[in-house]
Amino acid sequence: MSIICTKLFDQFNQLYSSFNPSYFIIGVTAFNQGIQHLSDLAVNYMLKDEYGLSPAMMGLYLSYTTLPWMIKPFWGIITDSKPFLGYRRKSYIILFGILDALGWIMMSKNKDGSLVSVLLLLFLIQLSICFVNVVGEAILVEVAAQASREQRQNNFQHGASRNVSIFFGVRAVGSLLSAYSSGALLHYFTYQQIFMITSIFPMILVFVSFFYQEQKIDVNSLDQNDRKNNTTQCLKDFWQFFKNPLIYKPVMLIFAFMMAPSSSTIMFFFYTEVLGFNPKFLGQLKFMYAVASISGVLIYNNYLRDIQFRKIFLVTTFLYYLCYQSIIILVTRKNVEWGINDKIFCIGDQVMLQFVGELNIMPVLVLACRMCPKHIEATMYAMLMSTINFGSMLGSWLGALFLIWMKIDQTDYSRLWLFIAITGVFILLPLPWLYVVREDEILKQREKPLEEEEKKEVQSSTPSTSKRDEVEEKVPLLQNEDNPNQ
Template sequence: MGLEPSPELLAVSVAYFVQGVKMSLGTLTESYYMKDDLLFDPPAADTFKAIAHIPWMIKPLYGFVTDTLPIMGRRRRPYLIICGLSGFLAFGLLSILPPLAGTALLFMTLGELAIAFSDVVIDGVVVECSRGEDQATAGSLQSICWGSQAIGKLSSAYTSGWLVARVGARPALGLMAFFPLLMCFTSGLISEQRQDYAALTKAEDPPSVNDPSSESSGGSTLDRLREQLWTLWHAILQPEILLPAAFIFLWQAGPTSKGSFFFFYTNELGFSPEFVGSIQLLDGVAQLAGVYLFNTFLRKVELRRLFFNLTLIGVAAGFTQLLLVTGVNRQLGINDKVFVLFDSVLLTGLGRIALMPALVLAAKVCPEGVEATLYAALMSISNASGGVSELLGAALSKLLGITAHEFANMTWLVLICTLSSLLPLPFLRLVPDISEHTAIPTTEH
């Protein structure tokens, strides 16, 4: 993608690869674990997943920890090792302990915490590589990240379904436990010199009376934290990143029918775990295609135009699910499996393309010293919208009477979820008009 290979890029790729494995092997096995071992219905499973995903909504906290509390003078390597070990412990215990809702929620949340925290750590490395680069280079870096994630998802997707069908969800979760350990081994590839951050803070200029960011608080760590909070606040207020992030939140926070569709596929249409794994496999292909299309054709397209077109295309694609839940596809001679594979690829590819522009902007505006924190804050907006979407989808499924074996109102669920994605369009004017020649300002501190 036009970038010079380096150990740091390899470490970034491995971390995103592990995220991709979690998205396929981890997510699929957890879904079957909730369905078959915990005996949940769609609303309960969606609510459970939303709670377990809370660690992805508080990512700025991890950024503050890594930026202000280095371990042995380093902000990247030690935390990546801790995350790898924590993920191994969480998925390992989830696979061997009895399937109780309380312990399952605890270890599923710990597993998400390990992956989310490592995401913040590695994103700090990405932002450091992006600083000072042009839009095209920053776009290539983001393409490497999300392309690696897609490869991780692609390489483990079908295997996860095959494994669940052969041995069950819990042994498959045991296999998932070993992938976070890869991050421990690759942490040494990150070039990071040990520094005395406490000494650096004490050596700073005396606080200015007129600068709230430099008020003395009597402790070097607290002083650094206050300074980063002040810098982070000003960076977030930049309209070039705040307004697109707000629009994406509104766009992605609408109710989702994904949780109910998993039960519809398995209990109503009778799809096997292998075939559900095949869906995950093609979703990985669609992610790679989305990254390629963005990196090749769309990374220089003005944001407002890109978001508008993708929203309309996404709505049109969403309506195709009505054909499946009503059985019209079979009347047209289209097999359920063929229809689902095509529809899933289309929706996944569009979703990946839509996410890329905001990631490029987020990486480019991050100021030095709080890069992990700011990038994590911006990504948490997207993650929070996903949690809201799952909770709204669970509430809507409950309201419509959809259960593990009752799908009479799936048509209404699809219709409401699809039309809700049009609601943010009046707010599209909030997205700034940024072209490839528009300079994105940086924050001085």
């Protein structure tokens, strides 16, 4: 744990040396998203015990509440092209932070309410978290792009890796703190009281957002011919960029990878019904997951960020598959025959699975950040993230369908090992198509709109005396782009 803290301190020390005020709101937004996992166990236990849902139905119902994450590009278009109360980012964080808090407060007042009302409130909460997430990620991409332009576009890989690591690392810290507390809280508080406690954190985000410095926009004076103020043009730019095979093929690869059927709900039931794990231990297990996630982020950002995407993704996917298949040892109870305690096995096996999974997903997130062109940062990054989320949701559906088809529920776990074996194959299926990811060409494609805009700016600022003068103005700029040290 001390090593992790030291690494975190080093990361923030490096961040301070190149501090941008936007990092603060990015960090608070990420932390707020992570800390709200405080209610995850309470929601799961409530749906299991009070509403009597089976593993398959719980997975299906919870996947419906995540639908806002499937249409993240829509929220991205709104925040990119439609200022609200004079701001593109700040006002949206405040609005949806308030809705987020109200959702948890209403959950706390909804005791003995219908299942439909609970799902609708969870939908509202997910919508609010999702919109704030889109805005935070848009600021993240803007900061990375700004830093790359200041460094003459030669170090965007490092900038993207650092910013993505900051966002998801801080979010993992929030998840870690929530995991440490979530299981223990169930011993002392009711579900409703935990929901009320959770509502505090989005309100803190709302308070902090009032101090976020963002240039105010006079909505009445906006030029709708400006690309970034025109929703239709924003959509055209997005489609023009996305339809390039260099872009949509990697997106399809990411989508296929995320579609692997999920086993999370059935394993929650297995832990509680078969292994008899109590909420306190499940909270400790979630805490270890968060530690593994932070460790994965730190390892990637310090040692692996310069490795080619295809190499690291190939290796980590195979490792993730092997870790996932090791769950068969637990569900067949072989670990007991070998004299390994269930809790010890789960901590070792699941923590390693989480760690490798973080190393596996980080290159995907960095690649997504690198693919975003100027003016449609929120839209493009939201589309890429929604691809990941939509794939995960389909994975939940596929997992539920497999459970129903194989007749696995809380009364019969005899075929659970077969479920793990079959669904694990889906993890490896996308690997033959890794060749579609060509990082250097993707980055060149991303920079095309930026280069065109810079040329226009140079032309507009150059006196129209003669063609020769115009060329002479441009030559030093082009030389500096090729040689940043000059």
